[in-house]
Amino acid sequence: MFVQKDRKLGVADGKRQYDLPLNRDEGSGFLILLIALMTFLAVLALSASFVLRTMGDRWSSGLENKLTIEVPAESANETHDGIVISNENVKSLTQEIAEKIRHHPAVKSADILSDSEIQDLISPWLGEDVSLIDVPMPGLISVQLQVTTPETLHALEKAARDISPTARLDTHETWLNDLLRFTGAMQFAALIITLIIGATTFTAVAGAIRSRMAVHKDEVELLHLMGAKDDYITSQFQRHALTLTLQGCVVGVLGAGIVMVLIGLISGDTGGALIPDFRLGIVHMIALFLLPVAACGISALTARHTVLRVLAGMP
Amino acid sequence: MIKFENVGLRYGIGPEVLSDISFALEPGSFHFLTGPSGAGKTSLMNLIYLGRRPTRGLVTMFGQSINDLDRRKLTPIRQRIGVVFQDFRLMNHLSTFDNVALPLRILGRPETEIQNNVNELLEWVGLGGKTNVLPPTMSGGEQQRIAIARAVIARPRLLLADEPTGNLDDDIGFRLMNLFDQLNRMGTTIVIATHNQAVIDKLGHPRMVLEGGRLNIESTAQKNWIQKKIQGVF
Numbered sequence A: 001m002f003v004q005k006d007r008k009l010g011v012a013d014g015k016r017q018y019d020l021p022l023n024r025d026e027g028s029g030f031l032i033l034l035i036a037l038m039t040f041l042a043v044l045a046l047s048a049s050f051v052l053r054t055m056g057d058r059w060s061s062g063l064e065n066k067l068t069i070e071v072p073a074e075s076a077n078e079t080h081d082g083i084v085i086s087n088e089n090v091k092s093l094t095q096e097i098a099e100k101i102r103h104h105p106a107v108k109s110a111d112i113l114s115d116s117e118i119q120d121l122i123s124p125w126l127g128e129d130v131s132l133i134d135v136p137m138p139g140l141i142s143v144q145l146q147v148t149t150p151e152t153l154h155a156l157e158k159a160a161r162d163i164s165p166t167a168r169l170d171t172h173e174t175w176l177n178d179l180l181r182f183t184g185a186m187q188f189a190a191l192i193i194t195l196i197i198g199a200t201t202f203t204a205v206a207g208a209i210r211s212r213m214a215v216h217k218d219e220v221e222l223l224h225l226m227g228a229k230d231d232y233i234t235s236q237f238q239r240h241a242l243t244l245t246l247q248g249c250v251v252g253v254l255g256a257g258i259v260m261v262l263i264g265l266i267s268g269d270t271g272g273a274l275i276p277d278f279r280l281g282i283v284h285m286i287a288l289f290l291l292p293v294a295a296c297g298i299s300a301l302t303a304r305h306t307v308l309r310v311l312a313g314m315p
Numbered sequence B: 001m002i003k004f005e006n007v008g009l010r011y012g013i014g015p016e017v018l019s020d021i022s023f024a025l026e027p028g029s030f031h032f033l034t035g036p037s038g039a040g041k042t043s044l045m046n047l048i049y050l051g052r053r054p055t056r057g058l059v060t061m062f063g064q065s066i067n068d069l070d071r072r073k074l075t076p077i078r079q080r081i082g083v084v085f086q087d088f089r090l091m092n093h094l095s096t097f098d099n100v101a102l103p104l105r106i107l108g109r110p111e112t113e114i115q116n117n118v119n120e121l122l123e124w125v126g127l128g129g130k131t132n133v134l135p136p137t138m139s140g141g142e143q144q145r146i147a148i149a150r151a152v153i154a155r156p157r158l159l160l161a162d163e164p165t166g167n168l169d170d171d172i173g174f175r176l177m178n179l180f181d182q183l184n185r186m187g188t189t190i191v192i193a194t195h196n197q198a199v200i201d202k203l204g205h206p207r208m209v210l211e212g213g214r215l216n217i218e219s220t221a222q223k224n225w226i227q228k229k230i231q232g233v234f
């Protein structure tokens, strides 16, 4: 127990030791590893929750009070014995609808999407190289409203249908809501995971400190009987817990940082409009920086609390 | 300075190890605590250095009744007591120097003062060459001297020593008893539990005798009377 590596047998190195031989206890490495893993997971879970939040915000702000009116190219199929209405015909109908709804007081703007814009929208699904010249193109009007009310939507739909019976109003609301519900659930899950990680760390640290306290009960009692204040004793355990947590956190945060950079590199290539970059705002950076700080704080407080409870049982 | 009134102690649900212990120690007094093995000397020491609370009776330390005192309030009292434990209770991972320095560090003394005082005392008890050695590799006598040095380093108001000469050759034993005597002359109150009749006779301080869980304390006058009687004065 008193013989250690890189130390001459029975001779103390010049360094001042803890009064309690805490840094020599078994299981320190295990605790550091555990805290590293927990920090790693917590950082990733928190980052994921931030990214999801950013994503949801962008979607909802981008699509608020917006709707699309679609004039399907195949509108004639059912009504006119399978004759495909020519692109020109679709265009003129689309033009007519746009002109008409522009005058509605709730409409801020109504822009007809050009063929190339539509092609841009479709190409991610069909691929850049597909020539769309022969594909019947629908007419799309992007409408920006002052404010969305059911009456307005109803009036716009009626106006469009009067001109082209198959025209459709797409408010994005349904799928946006679905997406927001999904990201909300994911965020919640990430938060729960972070909390579980916190609780696990707390339990592990408390257990480790309790067992160290049991191992060194005689030494602790001796310090106590020699007139050491509770603070003198708790600070040693606190320092010990802090050192272990700090080491674990550094490893965990570094690991998580590397993984996030990798994810950023991979997802950066997709460049899609739907998925924002895996890049974090300054607030998120601060929050992620605070995570290890919080871990160290929790750890030190846990150690303190645990030791104080044992000390309270001493004479 | 220290006053016990009808103090009793039992361990768990066992019988009373100490019963109706009543005595008072004047500041600057020096007593030997004797009695057969198992009489309760260590237990009484335990009560005096506040390692245990009595199961009954009143204890007053340095003018403060400790019966209803919060445990945090006992800390300053403990800091005024030096103890040589029967089993030394040294910190095995700390060097001789750090073991002896512990009470000063607990008191928050500056490191330079600690260096000077500890080295001087270690020199005096003959451990000057072993300041960096860890206790488990040292002999019983050497460990005992570390324990004694640690007990006296902070100049306690009250010094308790439980069989402190048990492992020491007579030579170094008397030397350490002289150390206790010197401390006593500087005002430290001293209680030493010992079997060593030679030491008791040589120093001639009054005895506290434990027997059957009860304590009889000789006054200094009594002591002088007994001694004179032995010497055939009467």
Ligand SMILES: Nc1ncnc2c1ncn2[C@@H]1O[C@H](COP(=O)(O)OP(=O)(O)O)[C@@H](O)[C@H]1O
Binding pocket: B011, B017, B035, B036, B037, B038, B039, B040, B041, B042, B043, B044
């Ligand atoms: N921690 C303890 N738990 C239970 N019994 C104890 C404990 N310490 C001492 N005793 C008992 O108390 C009695 C007095 O012991 P002790 O105070 O060590 O005597 P001494 O020091 O005079 O030899 C003994 O009978 C011993 O068995």
Ligand SMILES: [Mg+2]
Binding pocket: B041, B042, B043, B086, B162
């Ligand atoms: Mg004893």
